[in-house]
Every structure is written in structure tokens, then in C-alpha cells.
Amino acid sequence: MRFDHDTLAQRVRFASGAAAENLAVEIKGLGASRVMVIAAEAERALARRVAAGLPVAHWHHEVAMHVPVEVAERAREEAAAHRVDALVCVGGGSTTGLAKAVALTTGLPIVAVPTTYAGSEATNVWGLTENARKTTGTDPRVLPRAIVYDASLMLTLPAALSVASGLNALAHCVDSMWAPRADPINLALAGEGIRALRVGLPLVAADPGDLEGREHALYGAYLAAVAFASAGSGLHHKICHVLGGMFDLPHAQTHAVVLPHVLAFNAPAAPDAERRVAAALDAESATEGLARLRARLDAPRALRDYGMAESGIVPAAEAILAVVPTGNPTAVTLDGITRLLHAAWEGAEPR
Structure with a gap:
């Protein structure tokens, strides 16, 4: 080590x-x-x-x-x-x-x-x-x-915004698993962050006034941010930064929509990270665990729901290709990013 x-x-x-x-x-x-x-x-x-x-x-x-x-x-x-x-x-x-x-x-x-x-x-x-x-x-x-x-x-943050913001935090954890400066300490922080968010967010969604759920989610969000600050921006964040800047999309909802698609894209080429995410989500696989959590939370599904036009997919893919971080587990091509964005735009199941 x-x-x-x-x-x-x-x-x-x-x-x-x-x-x-x-x-x-x-x-x-x-x-x-x-x-x-x-x-x-x-x-x-x-x-x-x-x-x-x-x-x-x-x-x-x-x-x-x-x-x-x-x-x-x-x-x-x-x-x-x-x-x-x-x-x-x-x-x-x-x-x-x-x-x-x-x-x-x-x-x-x-x-x-x-x-x-x-x-x-x-x-x-x-x-x-x-x-x-x-x-x-x-x-x-x-x-x-x-x-x-x-x-x-x-306690007064609406449930829908709480869910989107919490999934943004979860995205910090997932991206920290394979970001350019990922290390064992980042992985430990990110794994505990995912676990805390898995526990807290369903409590918040069920009862936004539940303080225990809020505390779990907030604790998890802090760990997520610390991991992300050390590990750096991975593919997920590069994608969301481009989308937010180009189309003025809401930050948290964009992250919530894009996350399952990036996880499905990278997980097959990052088996250790995949196992860590799955364990933190208490699931057999990372993608299955995230899908189950998102279903419980009624998470945001499609970029088009937030004002992105389909015509923006290709120029966004081209801009993303120019900022792909080094060492991403899966090779990133224009075709691959275009397909990922189209699935996120229409709210299709991640592939």
C-alpha cells in the first residue's frame, strides 16, 4: 500500500x-x-x-x-x-x-x-x-x-429537494472511488458516507421533519465532501459541471439524474470500487443498490424534465470529452458519452 x-x-x-x-x-x-x-x-x-x-x-x-x-x-x-x-x-x-x-x-x-x-x-x-x-x-x-x-x-427543506441534494452528496462518494487522487482514506470516507446517506435519506423522504434522518444525511454529506475534496473531480462531476454551465440546469437535480448512468458506465471496469459501493448500499451490486435507493426516494430521472433540449446532447458530449479526467476506469469516447447523456436526458434505465 x-x-x-x-x-x-x-x-x-x-x-x-x-x-x-x-x-x-x-x-x-x-x-x-x-x-x-x-x-x-x-x-x-x-x-x-x-x-x-x-x-x-x-x-x-x-x-x-x-x-x-x-x-x-x-x-x-x-x-x-x-x-x-x-x-x-x-x-x-x-x-x-x-x-x-x-x-x-x-x-x-x-x-x-x-x-x-x-x-x-x-x-x-x-x-x-x-x-x-x-x-x-x-x-x-x-x-x-x-x-x-x-x-x-x-427540517423545512422540502423532501424532493432534500432527495436531490442528498443524491448529489452520494455522487461525491461514488466519484471519489475512481477520481484522479483516489486513495484508501478517500475510499473509507466515501463508503461510510454512502452508508449514512442510505440510512438517512429514506427517513427524510418519509418524514422531512425527522431530525434523526436529517443528522444521518448531513453527517454522510460531510464525509462525502471530505472524500471528494481529496480525491478530486471524477467523470461524474466533469459531466455535471459542463451540463450546469451550458444549460443552467439545477445543480442537485442534475447530479441526481446523471449519477446512476455514470455508475453503470464505470462499475464494470472498477470491481473493487463496485464492491465497496454495493456493500455500503447493502446490496448485491452497486447498480442494483442505487436503483433500489432511488426508487424508495422517487429520485429525479430525466434531464429533459429540467429544461435541457435534446439538441444539446451532442455539443455537451463534445465539451465533456475535452475534460475527461485521467485514469477513468472505462475508456471514454464521444459515442459512449453521447449514449450516456441521451439515456440521462430521456430518463432511460442506465446501461
């Missing part, structure tokens, strides 16, 4: 019902006196409640999917105008992504308060979209200094 593994330096505070208290402790520890709170309009009231005790210099509510460059620029300008010395993001992946975009050029520290299972808060990955093209990269400046996890903040 021989590998190199990086563990990102970050504090995690995990406690249901303690978001405001833990957030205040983290901001005090930073010595911040002029905080910028970033939260989408839908999270405005929640953010005001969670950050009520902070020295807030500016509340910023312009958030957009995939972090358009122009939205990031306006947020950066606001941070400068209000002489901000720390960032707090309260929300899902788009909100965290915007905070990262500000930190990327300013070096401001971030404390993240997630309200979905996106996982961006535990990675040093940033993404910006310009002219229908999403660019991603890694930078230590964008890694939040601390994460404040509070499962009670997710």
Missing part, C-alpha cells in the same frame, strides 16, 4: 439547534468586527436569525446558481465597500460558492452554515460561470475556516 493523502485544515461544529451559538463562537475566534452575511432571498429570515448576534456590516442576498461572474463581481464590490473582514454564508451550494468567489480574490475567511447537503463547504473547490461555460479550480483561500452544521436548519 502506497499513497499520498492531503487532509484539509478546517474546524467542524456539528450540533442540532446550536447554529447561532456555534457561529458566534467562530466569528469571535476570528476576531472579526465587520461581517458580510451571504444568503439567498429564500434564506433571508433564517440568516437573520442565525447571525443575529454577529457584528454584521452588510447583508448580501443576490445569489445565483453556478455563480455567474457578474454576480461574483458585485458581491466582491460590496465586500470592499463595507470594509468586510469575514464572510458568513448561510444556505446551499450556490451561496457557499458565492462566498468562495469573494474569498478567492480577497482572502477573507469564511464560516459556512449549510442548509442543504451540497458539501461545497468542506472543499477548496471554487466555480464560476461565464458565457455558458463553468470553470472550476482549487485554492486554499476558498476553504471555509469552519463549518457550523445544524440539522435542525434543514
